[in-house]
Amino acid sequence: MxxxxxxxxxxxxxxxxxxxxxxxxxxxxxxxxxxxxxxxxxxxxxxxxxxxxxxxxxxxxxxxxxxxxxxxxxxxxxxxxxxxxxxxxxxxxxxxxxxxxxxxxxxxxxxxxxxxxxxxxxxxxxxxxxxxxxxxxxxxxxxxxxxxxxxxxxxxxxxxxxxxxxxxxxxxxxxxxxxxxxxxxxxxxxxxxxxxxxxxxxxxxxxxxxxxxxxxxxxxxxxxxxxxxxxxxxxxxxGRTIFEDPKAQSNVAKDAPVVLEVKNLCSGKMVKNVSFELHKGEILGMAGLMGAGRTETARALFGADPIDSGEVYVNGKKVEIHSPQDAVKAGIGYLSEDRKRFGLVLDKSISDNTCLATLEKFTKGIFIDKKKCDEVSADYVGKLKTKTPGIETAAMSLSGGNQQKVVIAKWLTRDCDILIFDEPTRGIDVGAKSEIYQLMNDLVKQGKSIIMISSEMTEVLRMSDRVLVMCEGRKTGEIPIEEATQEKIMHAATLRE
Amino acid sequence: MANKEKKEVKGKGNAFTNNPIVKSIGTQKLIAVLALVVLYLVFGLINNAFWSSATLINIFEASYYIGLMAIGVTFAITSDGIDLSIGTVMMCSALISGSLITKHNCPVWLGLIICILIGAIFGAMNGLMVSYMKLPPFIATLGTMMLSKGLGSVFTKAQSVTWPQAGTENGWFRSIFKINVDGVIIPTGFILLMVIAVVASILLNKTRPGRYIVSLGSNYEATRLSGVNVAKYRTLAYIISGTLSGLAGLAYAAIYSTILPGGGGGMELDAIAGVVIGGTSMSGGYGTISGTLLGVFIMSVLKTGLPFIGLQTHYQQIATGIVLVLAVFMDVWNRNKKKRV
Structure with missing residues (x-):
């Protein structure tokens, strides 16, 4: 040397x-x-x-x-x-x-x-x-x-x-x-x-x-x-000290039914034979390092990228997912990691964005029912505490946390039972973060089920009921929250073939 | 390029852009209205003959076919695409259906339907190429432009077609666009154009298909990931564009009678210029039918008015070019200024 x-x-x-x-x-x-x-x-x-x-x-x-x-x-x-x-x-x-x-x-x-x-x-x-x-x-x-x-x-x-x-x-x-x-x-x-x-x-x-x-x-x-x-x-x-306590135990009932079952999902080079189950009312954390294939798995599951092979069951019934429309029909919603590119139509208003995925609910005959659309949007702005001058404000002029709330509102109007949150708090300040966490906890209490992809170890440990770890497109670990530690997760996240 | 961000910039901009009327209409469209009024006044002041009803009819008649094409292509442009085939599709439709009526004993009513249908088919073809074969809109519609240009000529064996004259047995179709009652002309075409504009405007702004076209033009991926069948609605935008081009073919036949084989090239650019002058964004996500009509009328006023002040029609192209660049420049300038504030 x-x-x-x-x-x-x-x-x-x-x-x-x-x-x-x-x-x-x-x-x-x-x-x-x-x-x-x-x-x-x-x-x-x-x-x-x-x-x-x-x-x-x-x-x-x-x-x-x-x-x-x-x-x-x-x-x-x-x-x-x-x-x-x-x-x-x-x-x-x-x-x-x-x-x-x-x-x-x-x-x-x-x-x-x-x-x-x-x-x-x-x-x-x-x-x-x-x-x-x-x-x-x-x-x-x-x-x-x-x-x-x-x-x-x-x-x-x-x-x-x-x-x-x-x-x-x-x-x-x-x-x-x-x-x-x-x-x-x-x-x-x-x-x-x-x-x-x-x-x-x-x-x-x-x-x-x-x-x-x-x-x-x-x-x-x-x-x-x-x-x-x-x-x-x-x-x-x-070896960091975690200031926020990790979740002590899973909040999911032992006999909670399986709402989503994925079997041997393959898509492109980044998703290899991924299988997992999601229970009603559960937050399933998806951990892994950059490029582990988590987002790719979510996109395939949502029909945004083609599924090469594998099976998806929703509430026990097999579903064929070829496009986002199919996924939406099956009750799956996807909140992209890149809100600006994939989540929002930035130059359109909060109201437009909120109703985008569910316009058929907001039509009278062939016309868009602007009034109903505005009412629902305003309702969600209130419920989610979105900070905005009004529902006509363009999505681009909101802060990251508030933009995320608009995306969440969009999927809530759809009444999706399965929500995939991809890096839900990326680029969001601390205060808004805990609001998003609160929201996710409320959602699972209402019986929705969440898959949460996160690269933040503290977030994974604080929010998940179960942690699924991926590395290079494969599932390399599935850890109940009671047994999950940073070391265990990191170990699985670096398990190469 | 249009007033995408306009409505949300509050407390910014100058007194002009903060004026509620300006805000609700949009700067570029307002400038278009002013330009139209000023042009009409100036031409008339220089030559009073310009302010006659006959001239007004001429202005209208010069607007029908361009206006119909322009309304159609507004949909394609709003979806973040372009349709270069509208001019030649218009001529192809008029050529084939005209030939069917005059040379193949096809009933007029059926010929009219076929004319519109041909446009719709070309539009569907464009839509399929763009949405499902994933061709760039420029290339796909350029191909259709050339194809339709050749196809019309082949069908009529390179012969021109003259549609039945008014007053003859089969000339009744002309009253869709023009009725002559004892020398008094009723511009029914103008009424038709307005009706179609209103319908198109409602379709674009108030219905789901329209909302999806605007939305996918603004952010294709986000719209797709919202579960919208983007391919379908993108195809629809081109079908609308093609169908209105077919209808424009009828308008052209009714006003100008003779259809030359292989014509129509270049007319698409007049229509697109009208769309742009009216304030529709070339990068998609914002479109306005009323703006498009204003743009088209500005060009018609120039075309009709310049000879009245002693300038030949070629000056119309120069003037249109200047208006086009100026209109867009003012919009860009205005928005950049807002960004700086």
Whole structure:
């Protein structure tokens, strides 16, 4: 293990309403792979954005090669030799590999772009990485794994000393992962400092030298990978004190009937053989890390994405779900994680949005019964305590919590018995949060059943009667609330095949 | 592009945009009304002959076919689409049904129905391509535009068709659009246009299909995830567009008599210009039938009025272009200003 090349000390960063980083330390050494771990929202990405100049820190120091530095923008960080390979691929699909790698700094031959020279230079990079990609190939023709290699080639095409991999294996196959690890080891032997962000425990054990753990924006500690176990890391990741008491026991009656049964549901690459039951009056928490396939499961169940195979039973009766209409008919409502894109017609009024899913209830003959629509909307504004000047206010001018209430009202007019809440409190402030919780509790008391997808551990433990855990499209755990702990959930959430 | 956000911006904007009348009508539409009045006054002041009933009839008659197409395409545009085929579908319908009546002994009443039906079929075709085959509306309707243009010519073997004249046995259909009582012309077409506009406006604003078309034009995914059969209602928008194009074919035949094969190209853009001048949003989610009519009438007044002040019809295109850009610019400018406040 070599000398320290970069140190981050006591980094603070706040956004309006959120203290995202609270004095985080990080030490990157030459010729070493450092794992950066933490739950969703622990602050890993924010920290890396501070490092690479995308965000400016509020407090703290960055010491790079012995000097205190501050990067004003990503370009400065790149010029200084700090590169990041993002999780999502940022490539122009219709350009060639070489054109992508050298975008913004093309080799020129007088006033014309010298594509030949760029292809040669790109070929040299791939040689260095020991991979075989044709620089003249169109980017779209490559597999995701190969595209990722191009991202790496792009990163090392500059003089680079520190390289950050942000969940690089999320979309890769086993062989591609092997290929990637070979490259990473190779870069390590060339004395680069490497930061590796991943949720996959076995990869961490396989490729990294040290592990730094973050939790809720704070630095927890650093371990030597060889000397620690998976459980050590998990304990550090989840070892927070929970201020809100988790639910002590399930509120569901022992003999509560099963309202929804899902058998071997498969949809696309992200939902593999998922089976579960939902009881009347139950809140079923769905936990897991980013990309575990929870939203995909919900979308398939709701008919928003096609179901490849599997069976769905509502109240014991088999239902065929091919579209959201089918799901709605079966009494299933879905509150999307992305309210603005999928939940609301933003430029329309509260009244319009409330009645959108149930217009047939609000028609007199062929005409829309605007008066009835307004009455019902106003009624829900009162019941749900939606803060708004009036029902004619456009949905876009409401706060996140109040927008969520409009979406809830929309599904309540439908009288759905099964409601899927996907990240119900994302982007919602604390006060509105407990109102949404109260609402969900009221709903199950009235006999509705809820599936709640949540990435917040405290929310899962506080609200659920039972916790279902997913990892990479499979169900990896089903834990009664009485036995659920953060450790157990996290353990199941990182259970790879 | 239209006054999407207008109604909710309270306490902002200037005295003009805060005026309750302006608010209820919408800035762009109000400007359109003013433009229409000013144009009518200016043309008349320069040449008093413009203020005659005969000229008014001319203005009306120039509006029927464009107006019907424009009302139809308002639905397609509001659904966040476009229908480029309306012009050629109009001509194709008039050509085929006209040929059936004059050369194949088809009863007039049946010919009229066929004319509208042809439009509806082309509209359904557009709708299916857009909603179920997932083709971009621009491409799908561009294809239909070319197809309908060729099909009409093929049917009549590239011959033009002259519909039966008024006063002849089969000329009664013209009274749908124009009745001549001892030299006094009753513009029945104007009445028909108004009736259709009112029906269309109610359909768009007060019924479920209309609400769904607006809603899916504003946010397709959110509407789909609300359990609405979006494909069906999107198809409906194109069927309305096509059907009214078929009806526009009748209007064209009644006013201009002779239908040339392969015609109609370019007329769709006049109709779309009318829709845009009237304030309907090209990005979907907001449409206004009354605005569309205003836009169409502005163009008709220009077309009819410019010769009265000594300018040839080509100036009409220049003037329409300027009005189009100005109308939309004023709306965009007004909204940007509000955002800044």
């Amino acid at each position: 070599g000398d320290v090349i970069l140190t981050m000390k006591g980094i603070h960063k706040s956004f309006p309403g959120v203290h995202a980083l609270k004095g985080v330390n990080l030490e990157i050494r030459k010729g070493e792979v450092l794992a950066l771990m933490g739950e969703n929202g622990a602050g890993k990405s924010t920290l890396m954005k501070v490092l690479t100049g995308i965000y400016k820190r509020d407090e703290g120091e960055i010491i790079y090669e012995g000097k205190v530095t501050e990067f004003q923008n990503p370009r400065e960080a790149q010029d200084a030799g700090i590169a990041i390979v993002h999780q999502e691929i940022n490539m122009m699909g219709q350009l060639t590999v070489a054109q992508n790698i050298f975008i913004g700094r093309e080799f020129m031959n007088g006033k014309l772009i010298d594509d030949k020279k760029m292809n040669e230079e790109a070929a040299k990079l791939f040689e260095r990485l020991n991979i075989n990609i044709d620089p003249a190939e169109i980017m779209d023709n490559l597999t995701v794994g190969r595209q990722q290699m191009c991202e790496i080639a792009k990163a090392i095409s500059r003089e680079v000393k520190v390289i950050v991999f942000d969940e690089p294996t999320a979309a890769l196959t086993e062989t591609e992962i092997e290929e990637l690890f070979k490259i990473i080891r190779d870069l390590r032997s060339k004395q680069l400092g490497i930061v590796y962000i991943s949720h996959r425990m076995d990869e961490i054990k396989q490729i990294t030298d040290r592990v730094t753990v973050m939790r809720d924006g704070e630095y927890v500690g650093t371990l030597i990978t060889e000397e620690c176990t998976k459980d050590d890391i998990i304990n550090m990741m989840v």
